[in-house]
Amino acid sequence: MTQNAQNTQITLVIGGTGKTGRRVAERLTALGRQVRIGSRSGEPAFDWNEPATWEPALEGVDRVYVTYYPDLAFPGAAEQVGDFAKVAVAKGARRLLLLSGRGEEAAGVAEDNLKASGADWTIVRSSFFAQNFSESFFLDPVLAGEITLPTGDAVEAFVDAEDIADVVVAALTDDKHIGKTYELSGPRLLSFSDVATELSKATGREIKYVSVTNEEYRAVLREHGLPEDFADLFTMILDGRNAHLVNGVEEALGRKPRDFADYAREAAATGVWNV
DSSP states (O other), X not given: OOHHHHHHOEEEEETTTSHHHHHHXXXXXXXXXXXXXXXXXXXXXXXXXXXXXXXXXXXXXXXXXXXXXXXXXXXXXXXXXXXXXXXXXXXXXXXXXXXXXXXXXXXXXHHHHHHTTTOEEEEEEEOOBTTHHHHSTTHHHHHHTEEEESOXXXXXXXXXXXXXXXXHHHHHHOGGGTTOEEEXXXXXXXXXXXXXXXXXXXXXXXXXXXXXXXXXXXXXXXXXXXXXXXXXXXXXXXXXXXXXXXXXXXXXXXXXXXXXXXXHHXXXXXXXXXX
């Protein structure tokens, strides 16, 4: 395929203003690829809960980066992903890459549904994002100096969203990744107490970790207007299913993943945690 032909293709990036989608869109644009942002504010708009928006968003699209909000573990998500994949393939967007989650049974159903569409697929299974502490629902607790979670002493292999974006872009732009499943993690396991220590070092102020019960955390979520189902996602940390490192970043890119400490230093330098 010629460079000109590649540059006329459109990649739909669902969730293109989110943590990974924004980075993927930026990288594809820098490579000279045409990008369409799939969001409710996009042109045309895309909404997972409004199937009538799917076909207009797929018009002229060759490939799709598929992310699902709030999470593939939520009820109905797997079915919506499968339905969307069928529509995408029918519209000519055969190349689909799904951002999935490590150890999530419901996410595995979504993966199977996407594959069943007949798409040329790649699956990227991710650990918890490091950027959740600077760009998402852990930001306010970090600013307040206290991270309250129902995770005890359990550990997680936090992965940098920059690494996720690099893997996704490599897979979307090189057909050698078709039919591959990459499991991504950072280079070491960290407890949330370890995370608080790293954030304290990066910010120069004390950030504490406070362990609570699942029910206590649900009350915190209700207080902040967030779905209580988010509490259930932490069962993946508590039961240890992801308490080991994987090498998907190295498999896809030929390099080691970035460490959480590097992420923390760079994030702190932006001033996002200044109080």
